[in-house]
Amino acid sequence: MTGRQVGPDSYLVSAAEADELVALAGTVTADPATDPAGFTAQAARAARRLPEPLWEAVHCFDLMGSASGILVLRGLPVRDVPPTPGDNSQHVGATTEAARIQAVVNSCLGQMVGYEAEAGGRLFQDMVPSPAMADTQTSQSSRVVLEAHTEQSFSALGPDVVSLMCLRGDPAAATYVFPATDLLAHLTPAEEELLRRPLWTFQVDQSFRLRGDRFVDGDVRGPFPVLAGPAEDPTFLFDQDLQRGTTPEAQDLLGKVIDLYCRHRREHVLAPGDLLLLDNHRAIHGRSAFRPHYDGAQRFVLRTFVVRDLFRSHHARPVGGLIIPARFS
Template identity: 45%
Template sequence: MTTHHVTDQPPATKPATAPATLQDPAPADSVLLLDPDERSALAAATQALTADPRTEPLRFCRQARHAAAAVPPRVRDRLAAFSWGTVDNGHLLIAGLPLPPHIPPTPPDNRNCVAGTTVTSRAQALLNECVGHTLAYEAEGHGWLFQDMVPSRALATSQTSQSSAAELELHTEQAFSPLLPDWISLACLRGQPDALTYLLPARELCAALTADERRALREQRWTTTVDASFLTDGHAFALGTRRGPLAILHGAEDDPFVVFDHDLMRGTSALAELLRERIQEIYQARRIGLSLRPGHMLLVDNRRAMHGRSVFTPRYDGTDRFVSRSFVTADPARTRHARPGNGRTVSAAFS
């Protein structure tokens, strides 16, 4: 595993043979460092967002779409390149987002969209709209546009974003859903050094597989159930709670897309189960680990990379890790039938 630590200084390059440590920079082509002028311009642009994302999500997103024109050109160009898919490793870490003068205490759960009240989430909204269109899911995180990713004492051992005592297993977001987001956006308000976000790009996975394994992963050999976080409110789903069979790999040979969930997916044969475990072995050996810091925003291409998260030790005293999560889609038309009133929230029934 390679663990990367990002500062607000330009990343240096180490020899390929250097051992990975917490002081290693993230890959240079995956980092965008905002300079002071860009940070100031981004903060100023957030002032145009007067709607409350909790009670006026559609108006808020329309304001964000309009205000995104004020995002500095270098930043917009980099986000456009990322959304087009020219970043080979499926993620982009942006350092230097504006932070509130006083960061709110880390809430005990994700019920109240506390992060959505901050300048950081407003800056996140502007950058999201440079990539695609911010989207919410009724069955995920209470349907908020911005979800508080915080450790919950009650969910410490669960396979959800609020766990801490259990490692969050390798997955793509909403692997069970035909309406899964194209990108995941994570903006950090408060970091925790022992909490690592893990990434495994699809290209990295394919590089470690044989040609026969890659061909087999393109066949519909796996079923999946629905994520536990979507089940907490007892929603009914049009597609039921068991989906498939599905393929894990699809798309271009030189730019593979991946759909995977080690916890929820099961193979329909002994070979398929061996391949599921083979992916896990590669992940353990080749994953990238990132420790998010305040002002960091991590964009994960949900088609081109899988992700997970390490175990960490919360204190439950208001000073724990606090990350604002949102979802972004490239094509709103793909979810139109599932968004009542052409709003920004996908109905639980269609998840």
């Protein structure tokens, strides 16, 4: 029995497909921390044997996106998950079978990479609430709403796809997504025309500055447009925290975009076994606030990054490496 599409952006994996995924994960034996290239090579090899309907759902998303900007694969096997750690420093998620399944699916979309500024360049990042970071605008926050953004909005080498594997959910933690097509539907022609002009700069997230290094591309990027591409399939570049208008009119328009996001964003509450693939060009994202108990059973999501064109970062990476140094971000 095969899995099935259960909505425009949701695919429910069948029990037989789940068994096949477990078998494929068993062929991925390299350690992603010490041998990321070997690990992703094994995952790519396994991806060639993905069950066909599942592969088609992912391939279709890769080719054309989806109405919401995400594809959620549901019902993936999640077994033997260790207690949720209290912060992201222990890298326990990478050791799970679910991580290897995530890597196999990711390989249908492109190449997994690490960013030195994100968990020291690990391919897998434990996205867990940390008491010390509860009120920050980071993936370890909880008590505050995570503001709307494009992942690494400031960087030319940012991910094309953000892949989130849910090991443990929290019913109060909603992932928000807002695709460019939904934004367009609520804009006047004059507003759209303005958003297509390069009128916004982006500051580099200061957490990306390691060892006091200078960024190769400087501290402020742009100006860039918010919207680009064909009207029926536009791209969306936005960051509620790091983006500034270069004119008063452009700055004012940011408020309108945020207002539309808050009123029309879609939401998905991740459940264990959900793999959420986010198109980082077609949709922006955020997250609701939630209140973890820090009892080892709190929310645990594995975040990974995928690029379609590894060669784009050729100048930044050591030969054969998959980690993009922070100063190139």
